[in-house]
Ligand SMILES: Cc1cc2nc3c(=O)[nH]c(=O)nc-3n(C[C@H](O)[C@H](O)[C@H](O)COP(=O)(O)OP(=O)(O)OC[C@H]3O[C@@H](n4cnc5c(N)ncnc54)[C@H](O)[C@@H]3O)c2cc1C
């Protein structure tokens with residue numbers, strides 16, 4: 041795929057029909073649709089282009105520096121009794137899509153009910169979204185993970201679950217030719233994960249789209265109530281960037297789409313820009329077994345359990361490459377070395393909370409936003425429950441000890457777990473992470489409490505559309521890439537139904 045690099049020195053001045061800001065999961069889908077419909081498309085991406093041959097060879101520490109935003113060190117600051125949450129995302133051609141575990145879910149029916157009833161998005165039925173889900177799943181090669189590709193860590197969790205009276209089910213993933221090497225979160229070395237740099241972006245380029253790396257969009261230009269293009273800077277050379285367009289699509293993700301809107305003075309009316317962020321706060325449980333587990337062998341995220349859906353909990357298989365895992369083990373010096381030497385015997389599973397929200401993205405001092413998160417009482421209870429549940433499950437499977445995700449804690453055995461009162465542990469001591477920031481430019485049926493209308497167009501500015509995770513009206517309780525792509529596809533089709541403005545009117 042040909043990606044254009046802007047000039048090292050000097051400015052970039054372009055004209056097109058549609059400019060897409062951000063080349064990630066949502067933006068790539070819209071770019072392909074518009075280009076294939078014959079529109080002249082420009083995609084602007086802040087990050088650089090890394091081909092699978094290149095990112096497949098990176099050590100995890102290199103991927104963190106080159107593809108993760110801020111080296112993976114982004115945080116949402118917990119307010120009150122809330123955890124500090126490490127929020128990760130991608131900054132590259134292909135965005136966060138490069139980093140996924142490949143897990144694919146549709147929007148759960150219960151969540152669609154909430155969208156219809158609470159958010160009054162009357163079209164959001166399973167039947168209405170079905171064709172979009174189907175098309176995305178076809179385009180990205182989504183298929184069920186065969187049971188034989190489960191890692192031993194996942195098998196052990198399944199054994200524990202059966203003993204406790206619940207079960208795990210195979211995930212669907214967007215892969216083609218996956219050999220179960222287990223390093224998806226650092227870029228698939230085999231080109232087997234169907235991230236958007238291998239699916240939608242090459243389609244867009246083939247249909248004539250121009251994709252530029254290293255282009256940072258600061259603001260949306262507008263005139264007379266209509267978007268007319270974008271402006272920004274070229275990273276590295278720091279030349280000026282200016283694109284005149286008949287339509288603007290903002291796909292910079294849940295952290296940055298609201299920042300671009302705020303800088304452009306768009307969306308202030310509803311006071312919702314940057315608010316309502318959900319994160320799916322997630323926890324990881326490590327368990328020490330006497331047997332050889334080698335949990336890194338197998339499809340990275342092969343199974344999940346929805347048995348605790350009523351409690352707003354989803355359990356999901358995960359694993360971390362051994363080198364990174366060593367840094368997460370407790371102890372210093374010889375104790376750390378001893379703990380790290382047990383990594384072949386460590387199993388791991390994760391759990392996330394289908395949260396109520398409480399996150400907010402504000403402009404920070406530098407490039408990145410200042411992000412806060414206030415966890416609700418119900419979500420705090422779910423967080424404690426998910427930790428205990430995962431530990432009990434691994435003990436039921438025969439684990440000797442578990443490493444609870446509690447900072448400064450050490451491994452505990454089954455009796456040690458019983459003795460711990462999780463309710464007394466402050467949330468800030470929990471080791472919590474998120475890969476799913478959503479909802480900061482949410483879709484709604486009324487301008488007073490949302491940022492985009494039910495089609496995805498900004499209430500406050502015609503010809504400005506938003507297509508990324510920021511428009512999702514609530515959290516999902518499951519991994520969001522297919523919902524984001526499907527909603528982006530729907531938005532693209534709505535855009536294409538509407539003729540482009542004459543050039544003269546801009
Ligand atoms: C480690 C990890 C694992 C994950 N695993 C899964 C999984 O297994 N299954 C799943 O469903 N989801 C998973 N996710 C979540 C999923 O990847 C994201 O929810 C999704 O990719 C978000 O899509 P998006 O379009 O909102 O943003 P992104 O894909 O992040 O794209 C936004 C792009 O915009 C660019 N950008 C930002 N600001 C600007 C600007 N001002 N100018 C120009 N460009 C800009 C960014 O650099 C980025 O490339 C995972 C995420 C991570 C980080």
Ligand code: SF4
Nearest residue numbers: 218219221222224228
């Ligand atoms: S487990 Fe499969 S999809 Fe993940 S990195 Fe390895 S080959 Fe790629």
